[in-house]
Amino acid sequence: DIQMTQSPSSLSASVGDRVTITCRASQGIRSYLNWYQQKPGKAPKLLIYAASSSESGVPSRFSGSGSGTDFTLTISSLQPEDFATYYCQQSYSTPMFGHGTKVEIK
Amino acid sequence: QVQLVQSGAEVKKPGASVKVSCKASGYTFSNYGISWVRQAPGQGLEWMGWITAYNGNTEYAQKFQGRLTMTTDTSTSTAYMELRSLRSDDTAVYYCARDISVTTPNWFDPWGQGTLVTVSS
Numbered sequence: 001d002i003q004m005t006q007s008p009s010s011l012s013a014s015v016g017d018r019v020t021i022t023c024r025a026s027q028g029i030r031s032y033l034n035w036y037q038q039k040p041g042k043a044p045k046l047l048i049y050a051a052s053s054s055e056s057g058v059p060s061r062f063s064g065s066g067s068g069t070d071f072t073l074t075i076s077s078l079q080p081e082d083f084a085t086y087y088c089q090q091s092y093s094t095p096m097f098g099h100g101t102k103v104e105i106k
Numbered sequence: 107q108v109q110l111v112q113s114g115a116e117v118k119k120p121g122a123s124v125k126v127s128c129k130a131s132g133y134t135f136s137n138y139g140i141s142w143v144r145q146a147p148g149q150g151l152e153w154m155g156w157i158t159a160y161n162g163n164t165e166y167a168q169k170f171q172g173r174l175t176m177t178t179d180t181s182t183s184t185a186y187m188e189l190r191s192l193r194s195d196d197t198a199v200y201y202c203a204r205d206i207s208v209t210t211p212n213w214f215d216p217w218g219q220g221t222l223v224t225v226s227s
Contacts (some may be wrong), residue, residue: 001168032212034213034214036151036214038151043201043203043216043217043218043219043220044143044151044201044203044214044217045215045216045217046213046214046215046216049206049212049213049215050213055215087150087151089151089153089213089214091210091211091212091213094153094165094167094168094211095141095153095156095211096153097143097150097151097152097153098150099150100150100151
């Protein structure tokens with residue numbers, strides 16, 4: 001199975017900060033990488049699919065990049081509603097999620 | 107709007123089975139797949155398997171092979187996930203999610219509200 005390593009596992013940031021979360025695959029997955037946001041007690045929500053395509057309705061401050069083994073989710077200016085846990089997920093082979101990155105208020 | 111509505115919470119004893127339903131609306135059910143993902147308390151997301159409503163093909167994660175069955179009923183646009191031989195570490199919230207692909211698992215959107223399954227003696 002292809003393993004997904006997210007970093008950091010958690011971070012503290014302030015409103016307005018630029019936040020970057022990385023996801024590394026144990027082998028090349030081309031652009032088969034998706035990002036989700038999950039708030040406490042809620043179902044995950046798709047943000048980015050195919051590494052860099054934004055899901056309809058997702059604010060433009062969220063962007064994704066990368067291909068092969070290294071991927072990035074960037075929040076250009078953190079908003080209060082963005083405090084949540086973010087997961088990457090590869091769909092190149094048997095789907096696998098990263099362990100998540102919790103974004104907390106500084 | 108596209109919506110997935112899951113059945114209610116379940117409490118089961120070790121060794122029992124659970125069957126969770128996921129009713130889809132707002133889209134053509136047979137044009138997409140359904141993936142099932144679970145989340146143990148305080149833990150991350152774990153993909154369990156996928157079924158295509160197009161022809162019933164399935165793909166299961168290796169760790170669930172032999173005790174997991176996914177089915178669909180296209181007449182009611184409902185997907186089902188049955189997990190057998192339950193253990194305490196199967197206690198989790200189980201989610202269904204619409205999968206963009208009918209040929210292989212891909213990305214998941216939207217998700218159902220989740221069903222808490224508690225396994226306890």
